[in-house]
Amino acid sequence: MSEMSTSAPAHIPEEFIGTVDVWQLRQMRWPILRALARDFVEQCELERYMSGLLDSGHWRSVRVVPHADPAVKRPHLFDVYGSHLAESAFASL
Numbered sequence: 239m240s241e242m243s244t245s246a247p248a249h250i251p252e253e254f255i256g257t258v259d260v261w262q263l264r265q266m267r268w269p270i271l272r273a274l275a276r277d278f279v280e281q282c283e284l285e286r287y288m289s290g291l292l293d294s295g296h297w298r299s300v301r302v303v304p305h306a307d308p309a310v311k312r313p314h315l316f317d318v319y320g321s322h323l324a325e326s327a328f329a330s331l
Contacts, residue, residue: 255318260284298323
């Protein structure tokens, strides 16, 4: 799965939001499509998760990167980073 991001400019500090397991995201009820095209459904689930974070009004930008655990390779785990909406407003002053 490719990296998806809405990246913040370099001068805006980012904060670790958490780790998300796309196998646990179940907002879309596509059981047959999930069985046939798992990667596609996982990408849609992750995009919807990121949109939810942005729509919450707390985050100006959000980006996800594959979870960096050298001991365990799990392509369905992603680390989520974001910059607060309030911080970005003050950074432009």
